[in-house]
Amino acid sequence: MTLPRNWPNDIIWITQYSFHASVDTESREFIGKTSRNSKPNGLFAIQKIKDSGHPAHGQYGLFAAKKIPANTDIIDYLGEVHAEDRISDYDLSLARIQEKSIGIDASKKGNEARFVNDYRGIREKPNAIFADGRHHDGQLRMSIRSSHEGIKKGEEILVSYGKAWWRARIDLESVNQ
Numbered sequence: 554m555t556l557p558r559n560w561p562n563d564i565i566w567i568t569q570y571s572f573h574a575s576v577d578t579e580s581r582e583f584i585g586k587t588s589r590n591s592k593p594n595g596l597f598a599i600q601k602i603k604d605s606g607h608p609a610h611g612q613y614g615l616f617a618a619k620k621i622p623a624n625t626d627i628i629d630y631l632g633e634v635h636a637e638d639r640i641s642d643y644d645l646s647l648a649r650i651q652e653k654s655i656g657i658d659a660s661k662k663g664n665e666a667r668f669v670n671d672y673r674g675i676r677e678k679p680n681a682i683f684a685d686g687r688h689h690d691g692q693l694r695m696s697i698r699s700s701h702e703g704i705k706k707g708e709e710i711l712v713s714y715g716k717a718w719w720r721a722r723i724d725l726e727s728v729n730q
């Protein structure tokens with residue numbers, strides 16, 4: 554399959570979850586399987602951020618390629634599903650299964666969803682949310698869904714990573730200083 558436009562060379566593009574050995578059988582069964590690859594739906598594009606006033610200037614972001622109606626599932630967050638404690642800017646919590654925290658880490662492999670930025674410093678509030686649910690075939694997913702106002706063509710798709718994500722990042726930066 555052709556790589557998405559602007560996809561970085563050092564990251565593996567995947568169209569299904571990849572499972573790390575730390576995910577046990579019980580958790581794998583709860584998450585479920587799929588036989589289908591995710592297909593591009595034309596709603597979004599990865600773009601380099603050229604605006605020098607943007608806090609992630611020089612990095613990439615996810616932008617609406619066409620008008621996205623309200624409450625629309627834009628793309629599911631794919632990556633390596635794991636049950637470890639990880640320090641990764643691309644790690645998202647998927648579920649808690651029998652006391653185990655299951656995350657999706659897209660630092661080394663993932664799909665276009667890994668490029669979604671947080672709204673802080675960019676716009677007043679997010680125009681999308683992370684929403685968990687089951688895919689058509691029953692697999693547990695975390696989707697990026699437009700807010701109830703929808704998203705205009707060309708606008709950056711922005712979620713909230715949550716206060717805990719930013720707190721952990723600040724703590725880590727102070728340890729590294």
Ligand SMILES: C[S@@+](CC[C@H](N)C(=O)[O-])C[C@H]1O[C@@H](n2cnc3c(N)ncnc32)[C@H](O)[C@@H]1O
Pocket residue numbers: 608609612613614642643667668669670671672673674675
């Ligand atoms: C999941 S990645 C998002 C994609 C990233 N911009 C890229 O090009 O790979 C998370 C990283 O994006 C950057 N980022 C996202 N939202 C941000 C914001 N509101 N302000 C500053 N940096 C942000 C931070 O460097 C953060 O560690």
